[in-house]
Amino acid sequence: MNKLTGLILVLLLSFGCKEDDPTEVEDTFDKGAMLTNVANNVIIPSYSEWETNAKVLLEAAEVFNDKPNETNLTSLRAAFIEAHKSWNGCSIFEFGPAADQNTRLTINTFPTDTGQIESNISSNDYDLKSAQNADAKGFAAIDYVLFIDDQLLLSNPARAQYVIENAQQIFDRASEISSAWAAYKDEFASNTSSSAGSSISNLINELNYEFELVKNARVGIPLGKKTLGVTQVEKLEGFYSDESTQLAQSNIQGIKEAFTGGSGLGLDDYLDDLDAQKDGQKLSAALITLFDEIEEDLSNFNLKTSIENNPSELDPVYNKIERLVVLLKTDMPSQLGVQITYQDNDGD
Amino acid sequence: MTGIKPFLHRLIDRKVSISPLVTFRVLFGLLMFASVVRFWTNGWIEKQYIEPSLHFKYFGFHWIPEPSTPGIYLLFILVGLSALGIALGLVYRLSTILFFLSFTYIELIDATYYLNHYYFVSLVGFLLIFMPAHRLHSLDVRFGLTKSTTKVPAGYISLIKFQLTIVYLFAGIAKLNADWLLHAMPLALWLPAQDHLPIIGPFMKLEITPYLMSWAGAIYDLTIPFLLIISRTRTLAYLMVIAFHLMTWWFFQIGMFPFIMIGATLIFFSPAFHERVQSWLLSDKSIVSAPHAHPVSIRSWALFPAACFILFQVAFPFRYLSYDGNPFWHEQGYRYGWRVMLIEKAGYAQFKVVNGRGQKIEVDNKDFLTPVQEKMMSTQPDFMIQYAKILKNHYKSIGVDVAAVNADVHVTLNGRSSKPYIKPEVDLAAQVDSWQPKTWILPFES
16 A cells, blocks of 8 residues: 555656646635625725715705705706616625625616506505515616606606605615625625635626626617517616616626725636636636726717617627626636535535 | 356355345435435425426436426425335335335436436435345334345345445546546646635645545545455545545535445445444344344346346446547536546536527526526536527417527636537537437537
């Protein structure tokens, strides 16, 4: 047995050595530090910004309700766009406190059910939490009410009230999640394992999920990708305010920050530590380049105008989005060695 | 010639103590019962069998009906109760038949969840039907449903040892490839992710660790059955079994398998060992000294099906050799081959339903598949065919004149950059799944 062990060791050393010393410990990447950074410098600030902006939105809605005039409408609309963009920056973090509340579905289901909204407003008797209003609430509902018809909005207090109800719900959610994260932070940062349901696994799963929402819900579906090329511009997020492009950009920016950990440690650094490559270059660089290019390319367009007039001009950027989805769903999780589903694997 | 007959006699006819078989029966039954409880309490019955709107089928088993919601719970109850029946030796024959049928049925509902160890459990469940494992220390004996015996033909125990040997040997043979031995893949991807573990964590990121573990794993698989057979090395070998399986259990998300193997390999121990343990546990010497007045013997006609089973087990895993290319890439002839923990594979499949005018519908897999199903489909060609046919039917039913179903699929294998996996222009819905090579899978680039 000893001879055998010796032989194996010799073999291993000859295979494993290359030039460098195989037993040398590399600077150990601290996953806990990465998660702490992502929590402290990305997640918590994003939520707190969203909470602040949601509060501004609610207050602006109340001001408008008191004095429905053009000036107050303008500031209410501006507050709405800010709140919506800041939500899009943190909607990727649908785990822990946000998942408990099923937040994505509750506050940002789009396209919205305009018929249901109108019937709610005219009956003035509705419960936003009820199942029949699942598609008639949140940012998309406010987007519709605020931008569909100025005169109606200025003249009918029930419409302003609908905005208030929705803004209240969004603000409540924002403050609940914000305060829950203060308690959840340590749990998040200390769960450094690679199993399903660990913090890194959650982060990767939601990164994929959210970016697929960019590909499908935010760009692909309006572009007609699911409908034989027949465009469905009204399915755009932010269709009534015509802020679709900015909303998509904020969303992509948020996803990228979740990946990079802002200026601190993030999944990109973790991939670098693992020496993850994509066709001869750093995988992290390939990912970041695509994130940046997509965001940059989008700024050359107005999604609504392009889809209405010349949808094919969006093909190059859509193509880049598709390429990024592939990297996010195959190369990245594979290199990280993280379990993204709960099912048992084959054992040995 | 003189050597063969005594050898076969020693292996098949010779009367040996029933006690190893009894231990095996009890542990197998208890572990299966625990597996059912674990599966149920994890909420997996719901997640794997109720929530999905469709199921991927095994080749040759597309006819398996999908049970209703109460039906699937009943099946799991049946597995659990029959597993207890096996452990207790209560209406043993019926219990083993019900266990084999209900467990195998559940596995056949959805190929998404295929694991070699489920296949192993089905095989063992099948073998137990024919084994007299309830003829001692069982409720059947106590209730007088069967006569007790202390001796059984060695063939029964040999067959289980054979099955365990097959599992280890093929797992070892599958490791003899360049990725495993020369590049330490996929352990080089998986172990660094374990660097948070106490004590051993820091070693997980050493460059040499995955090499050591890959080689150790291959040598372990290839030698452990023999080290367990030889009495001089048995105790050491069993300590290795425990250490090896506990380590993989600690590192990886592999469920009950390590415990099944730790329990099952006890069958290699001597009758004396099992008798001592059993009499100590039962503190009842009288049962141990039960007369073997009702010996069991193997009927000669039974040797033929047993030989077929053995031949099948030896030959079937090698069918991958009839396909060109890397079986880890194309996965043809991959299942039922004890290829475990060998690949880190991830894919992404964008399906496109094309109508008569060439217009396309891009499919969001989440609309049809659960995350696990999507993950499995994205790397397994036979699932892609099934999925394409399901999509074709779905879109036809809502009025689309479906001309073809294509897919852009990208797959990464063992840390290589993701690459196109199939020909994007092939109409997957028009493909027939068979054992013929799937020519639309793009060749593997190493």
